[in-house]
Amino acid sequence: MSCRVFIRKPTEDDCRELLSLHQRSQTFHFPWVFPPLNEQACKSYIDRCQNDDFEGLLICHSRENRIIGVANFSQIFYRTFQNAYLGYYADVDFAGQGLMSEGVRLALDHAFYTLDLHRVEANIQPENKASILLVKRLGFTQEGFSQKYLKVNGDWRDHERWALTVEDWM
Numbered sequence: 001m002s003c004r005v006f007i008r009k010p011t012e013d014d015c016r017e018l019l020s021l022h023q024r025s026q027t028f029h030f031p032w033v034f035p036p037l038n039e040q041a042c043k044s045y046i047d048r049c050q051n052d053d054f055e056g057l058l059i060c061h062s063r064e065n066r067i068i069g070v071a072n073f074s075q076i077f078y079r080t081f082q083n084a085y086l087g088y089y090a091d092v093d094f095a096g097q098g099l100m101s102e103g104v105r106l107a108l109d110h111a112f113y114t115l116d117l118h119r120v121e122a123n124i125q126p127e128n129k130a131s132i133l134l135v136k137r138l139g140f141t142q143e144g145f146s147q148k149y150l151k152v153n154g155d156w157r158d159h160e161r162w163a164l165t166v167e168d169w170m
Contacts, residue, residue: 004061004063004102005062005102006059006062007057007058007071007103010045010046010049012046014046015039018036018070019037021067021068022037024093025089025091025092025093028090029092032089032128032152033089034153053074053075053076054072054073054074055111056073057107057110059071059090059107069089071086071087071088071103072086072088073111073120081118081119083118084120084121085122087122088104088131088134095130101138108138108169112166118165119164120163121143121162121163122135123150123159124160124162125159132160138164139168139169140162141168142160142161142162143162146161
């Protein structure tokens with residue numbers, strides 16, 4: 001268990017801090033992630049976190065009690081599939097310190113043991129080397145390549161498909 005970070009669900013009280021993180025890290029995230037950059041979009045994100053098919057988690061620094069990243073599980077399916085898609089991003093001020101690896105590890109524990117998912121998939125643009133290294137460190141396996149898989153910033157982008165099952169996580 002990590003001592004440096006913890007995870008929790010966002011509340012409306014987090015909107016100002018999240019917006020600050022998003023705005024401060026906008027250049028760092030480009031062109032991989034486009035988180036909410038205004039109050040209305042941030043509140044919509046926090047509302048979405050209340051849906052059954054979406055689980056948003058804040059990764060927080062234990063000592064500073066500050067949000068340092070986000071991990072989201074979207075398109076959560078149950079029954080015979082028990083799958084979700086993982087997305088994540090860090091605060092530029094905390095990048096490169098291994099904190100996101102710890103936070104995403106906690107988020108995966110949550111996905112497998114609290115949400116009772118069987119499989120988590122991460123689709124990553126091939127040029128996003130830091131993100132690919134993170135999923136490799138966490139034991140994900142590359143399953144394939146999807147051309148023009150996802151529209152990002154107005155363009156259809158290729159993605160590598162990485163996945164992890166609960167059997168491989170244990």
